[in-house]
Amino acid sequence: GENVEQHPSTLSVQEGDSAVIKCTYSDSASNYFPWYKQELGKRPQLIIDIRSNVGEKKDQRIAVTLNKTAKHFSLHITETQPEDSAVYFCAASINTNAGKSTFGDGTTLTVKP
Amino acid sequence: NAGVTQTPKFRVLKTGQSMTLLCAQDMNHEYMYWYRQDPGMGLRLIHYSVGEGTTAKGEVPDGYNVSRLKKQNFLLGLESAAPSQTSVYFCASSTRRGINEQFFGPGTRLTVL
Numbered sequence: 156g157e158n159v160e161q162h163p164s165t166l167s168v169q170e171g172d173s174a175v176i177k178c179t180y181s182d183s184a185s186n187y188f189p190w191y192k193q194e195l196g197k198r199p200q201l202i203i204d205i206r207s208n209v210g211e212k213k214d215q216r217i218a219v220t221l222n223k224t225a226k227h228f229s230l231h232i233t234e235t236q237p238e239d240s241a242v243y244f245c246a247a248s249i250n251t252n253a254g255k256s257t258f259g260d261g262t263t264l265t266v267k268p
Numbered sequence: 269n270a271g272v273t274q275t276p277k278f279r280v281l282k283t284g285q286s287m288t289l290l291c292a293q294d295m296n297h298e299y300m301y302w303y304r305q306d307p308g309m310g311l312r313l314i315h316y317s318v319g320e321g322t323t324a325k326g327e328v329p330d331g332y333n334v335s336r337l338k339k340q341n342f343l344l345g346l347e348s349a350a351p352s353q354t355s356v357y358f359c360a361s362s363t364r365r366g367i368n369e370q371f372f373g374p375g376t377r378l379t380v381l
Contacts, residue, residue: 156327164308187367198358199311201369244310250367253318254299255326260310 157182159247161259168235169267176262178245179227185247188221188228189256193242202243203230235266270294274359274373281349281380289344289376291359297371298364300342301326302334304355305375311358317342318364349380 158181168174180188186207191199205212205219205228212219216235221228232239242263246256272293281287291300298319303311313326315334323334331353333345342361346353356377360370 161310189369198372198374200372204369206367248367253316253324254362254364254367254370255301255313255316256370257313258311260308 157185157247157249157257159245159257159259161245161262163262164260165263165265167265167267170235170237172235174232174235174239174264174266176230176243176245176264177227178229178247178259179225180247180257181226182247182249183223183226184249184251186250187248187256188219189246189248190219190230191244191246191258193244193261195241199244232264235264237266237268240264240266272359272361272371272373274357274376276376277374278377279379281346281378283350283380285349286345286347287349287378288346289357289359289378291342291344291361291373292340293342293359293361293371294340295361295363295371296339297361298339299362300336301360301362301370302332302342302344303358303360304328304353305358306355314344314357349378351380354378354380 189204193199218231245259248256301316302314317336359373
């Protein structure tokens, strides 16, 4: 089955700096890659996603890049703010597989003011 | 539009007791999922359902049973709780049309003593 590895497990940055979280996946058939943000005690919520026919997607301060050949994708957050502090999960899905997602283990991002 | 709801929010069980967690969604989604979240281990799929009356095993199904008698509800049962089942349980749903994000419930924190 699919295996998703996520790095780093913890990341601490100063407010205003950029943060990058990287994920690799094993199943070349995966074609949907969402990123979820989970604030302390809350539910995971989608912040951005990318499909396999696209190499990069941006939404304001957040961007995701996908390298299908290398089977890795990354989340980029620019101009970080304290409210960006949360746990971030990457996932990989195959649309013919009941929409099931395999999640990475998460990255705890701390933005210091 | 409540989205995905879960009951109860918290529960403490003694080893060997049984309980049922209820997930409900009002978005007419076909797919529903049950995950458990343990520290440092991300979200692991327990069971999932692609439609009313159908269920399938996920990554960590042992010790759990599920039922989907109505499209909007997905029940997770623990027949004989064990301390290893202490976790936070999240339900999620998604549409069958294309491949899309999963919408999560608020979670149930279960402690088994």
